[in-house]
Amino acid sequence: MSDRNTFLAFGMAGVLAAGTLAASATMAAEDNFPDGNITFLVAAGAGGGTDNFARTIQPLLEERLDTTVNVINLPTASGAIAHQRTASGKADGRTLDFASSTLVTSLAAGQNPTGLDQLTPVARMQSDVMALVVNPDKYEDLEAFMEHAREQPGDTVIGGTAAASPDKMAFLAFQDATGLDLSFVPYDQEGSTAANVLSGNIDGMFNEISSITGYTESGKMKPILFFAEQPLEGFSEVPTTVGQGWDLTNGNERGVFVSAKTSPELVNRLESALHEIYQSDQYQQYAERVHLDYRDGWMGSDAYQQKLQQDLKQYRTLLKQQ
Amino acid sequence: MLESLLNGLAVVLQPMNLVILLSAVFIGFVGGALPGLSGVILVVILLPVTYGMDSTSAFMLLTAIYASTVFSGLITSILYRAPGTPEAVMTSFDGYPMTQKGEAGKALGIGILSSAIGGTVGTVALIVFTPLLASVALQFSSPEFFALAVLGLTVVASLGSDLLLGLIGAMIGLFIATIGIDPVTATSRFTFGSLNLASGINLIPIIVGMFAISEVLKRAGENSSHKAMKEFRIRIFDGAVLKKIRTTLARSSLLGVGVGILPGIGASTAAMISYSEAVRWSRHPECFGKGEANGIAAPEAANNAAAMGALVPLFALGIPGSGTTAIILGAFVMHGLQPGPTFMSANGELIYAVFVGLLIVNLMILAFAKPFIAVLSRLLNVPYAALGPIIIICCVVGTYSVQNSMFDVWLMLGFGVAGYLLEKINFPLVAIILGVVLGPIAESEFRRSLAMSQGDPMLFFTRPISATLLAAAIGIVTLTLLAPLWKRHRRRVAAA
Numbered sequence: 001m002s003d004r005n006t007f008l009a010f011g012m013a014g015v016l017a018a019g020t021l022a023a024s025a026t027m028a029a030e031d032n033f034p035d036g037n038i039t040f041l042v043a044a045g046a047g048g049g050t051d052n053f054a055r056t057i058q059p060l061l062e063e064r065l066d067t068t069v070n071v072i073n074l075p076t077a078s079g080a081i082a083h084q085r086t087a088s089g090k091a092d093g094r095t096l097d098f099a100s101s102t103l104v105t106s107l108a109a110g111q112n113p114t115g116l117d118q119l120t121p122v123a124r125m126q127s128d129v130m131a132l133v134v135n136p137d138k139y140e141d142l143e144a145f146m147e148h149a150r151e152q153p154g155d156t157v158i159g160g161t162a163a164a165s166p167d168k169m170a171f172l173a174f175q176d177a178t179g180l181d182l183s184f185v186p187y188d189q190e191g192s193t194a195a196n197v198l199s200g201n202i203d204g205m206f207n208e209i210s211s212i213t214g215y216t217e218s219g220k221m222k223p224i225l226f227f228a229e230q231p232l233e234g235f236s237e238v239p240t241t242v243g244q245g246w247d248l249t250n251g252n253e254r255g256v257f258v259s260a261k262t263s264p265e266l267v268n269r270l271e272s273a274l275h276e277i278y279q280s281d282q283y284q285q286y287a288e289r290v291h292l293d294y295r296d297g298w299m300g301s302d303a304y305q306q307k308l309q310q311d312l313k314q315y316r317t318l319l320k321q322q
Numbered sequence: 323m324l325e326s327l328l329n330g331l332a333v334v335l336q337p338m339n340l341v342i343l344l345s346a347v348f349i350g351f352v353g354g355a356l357p358g359l360s361g362v363i364l365v366v367i368l369l370p371v372t373y374g375m376d377s378t379s380a381f382m383l384l385t386a387i388y389a390s391t392v393f394s395g396l397i398t399s400i401l402y403r404a405p406g407t408p409e410a411v412m413t414s415f416d417g418y419p420m421t422q423k424g425e426a427g428k429a430l431g432i433g434i435l436s437s438a439i440g441g442t443v444g445t446v447a448l449i450v451f452t453p454l455l456a457s458v459a460l461q462f463s464s465p466e467f468f469a470l471a472v473l474g475l476t477v478v479a480s481l482g483s484d485l486l487l488g489l490i491g492a493m494i495g496l497f498i499a500t501i502g503i504d505p506v507t508a509t510s511r512f513t514f515g516s517l518n519l520a521s522g523i524n525l526i527p528i529i530v531g532m533f534a535i536s537e538v539l540k541r542a543g544e545n546s547s548h549k550a551m552k553e554f555r556i557r558i559f560d561g562a563v564l565k566k567i568r569t570t571l572a573r574s575s576l577l578g579v580g581v582g583i584l585p586g587i588g589a590s591t592a593a594m595i596s597y598s599e600a601v602r603w604s605r606h607p608e609c610f611g612k613g614e615a616n617g618i619a620a621p622e623a624a625n626n627a628a629a630m631g632a633l634v635p636l637f638a639l640g641i642p643g644s645g646t647t648a649i650i651l652g653a654f655v656m657h658g659l660q661p662g663p664t665f666m667s668a669n670g671e672l673i674y675a676v677f678v679g680l681l682i683v684n685l686m687i688l689a690f691a692k693p694f695i696a697v698l699s700r701l702l703n704v705p706y707a708a709l710g711p712i713i714i715i716c717c718v719v720g721t722y723s724v725q726n727s728m729f730d731v732w733l734m735l736g737f738g739v740a741g742y743l744l745e746k747i748n749f750p751l752v753a754i755i756l757g758v759v760l761g762p763i764a765e766s767e768f769r770r771s772l773a774m775s776q777g778d779p780m781l782f783f784t785r786p787i788s789a790t791l792l793a794a795a796i797g798i799v800t801l802t803l804l805a806p807l808w809k810r811h812r813r814r815v816a817a818a
Binding site: 048055162163290 | 464661
């Protein structure tokens, strides 16, 4: 055999071997997932609800996938940088974006360039109930509030946190459903909104139920309407939107996203890991502690995907009408 | 209350808790002394650690770190003009010139004493008047915040240096403050489509750049840069100095508490307003910015008092008074506590332990600041050629860590060059910072006020607090502008 043939033969063998190796490497990527550290990009600042959510998941996922999870907060531009970095990053399922409904509201307002087609939702894990909250010295119940709003159009001032937020969407949807003429004042921080309701400087606010239980229990604030299908536990006397005949149930949701290029197998893998976590005692205890147990938070990848699309469409319409 | 305090003292005196307090003070010292690394970040880093502790120890740790970082930001601010925390920016205006005159020890002594007094006044106010102060804080709504910000901005007129440059500086600051997504209508302003600019320009890159980096650049151009700084001795209790600054200490501590309790206004703003007032009330406003003792006492007493004041609405109402307290609020929730109007009555034992802990922290600051700075000041013997780059590294790391943003680092370096150039023409940098800090408050609260009143501007004058504050602002501007004319008139009369 000539040298050249030998060379060719070895060459062929080499190519074949490399091919098999490459193939087995892709197989291994899914078998040995995650095969490296995982990064959580939190689309919010440290210490808030979304951050606490991610940091609760962190040790639970580390335990289940036998890996190390790093948490990075990217609060800039309402988290738009976190979405962008997730979407454009490697599709190896090792970069997870932890986001709230602000992802969709900022998308609807045109402030988030990363569309829903660039991110795949892995799961929704929290569904916080939106509430209309008033100072009980001002309004006794929803009826009194509505009556005042009807009699003096434009004079009723409602606060909320941030200008393109779930609070604002709740306000727009409520105004749309009731036909009332109300004013909205966006505050930078939830605390400022609450202070203005407590002092009676504004008439009420839209806020998630989880963060107002301290006020409602002390009687300084009163929820007069919940965006929910049925009355909430412990608040049987407070009417719900659906009970009033308004089809509004959106609150603030929190979920996990990966780049849209990620293979369905990896998404499934992550989804089932998160589902296990969701059902674990540790997670449920946390949900109870932070009052996120008024309704089931879990929603799988496909269902959440559809819901996000619907929400986006609704929010865009609401913003156009305002 | 006395009984609750004694119970609190018993909890704090448990050896484990004392160790926690001591380490918290030390962590806070180090964190606060590093430029860019502020209390917010330290509290966030240590949050997960506290999940394993019992709630009382956890909150003693977090609040103690918070208190001691607000203090220790002054060290590098005075020694290198590299404010360790945003709260310590104003301290550099008179602290650093004093260091340059070779009086670093005196400057640090004033800073330590003022901090401890401010912090103690703040803590006592927190313990005694929390429910009362919280109801005062609630009287402040958008019109009052707007009026307060306007009053703060008028100080540009009395800053002593060139009025025209001061106005230009304030305008630059106000302009920087408009960058980002409009807080009321959510429209992008001056962001040029960049996501990095969408949430506006953070205060940290501006401060660190304009003060720390520009100073390193300036020193790098000097021939004497290889010369090490002189040894110094810190004197905390100095009768002559104390006599000079006692009025300022009293006024600034109370002012700090007053500003600190307002939700959303932090200790940095309190330091700024207090400095402005010190200039305004001084018989020698021209001495400020050149190493005036009152110029250190005012911001330091106020920021430490305000840091404690910011805990008032948190404990009494569940409303955070500042950025760091907002994170402490989140920590309460994660510990299963329920912040809100009933928080104090439901968790009395925890709260009084935290109160006593804070009092002790102020004593610890007084006791340990000197040895800590003594160790730190060995760095002063390091030639500036080596120290300068270390300062820059700290600035880069610290600025990056705020939002994990490389863009902020470039911004900081850019502001460093801008600050260096502006200083060459003696531009008053304080006016820019004034605009950046007060601009967003003035603008968004003005628009919120009008939204509250359906566009009727009379609301600013019918609400007593905002009317008083605005009247004071107008009066002050008129007086400062008319004073030179009046003097000229007197001179003419005298000559005739």
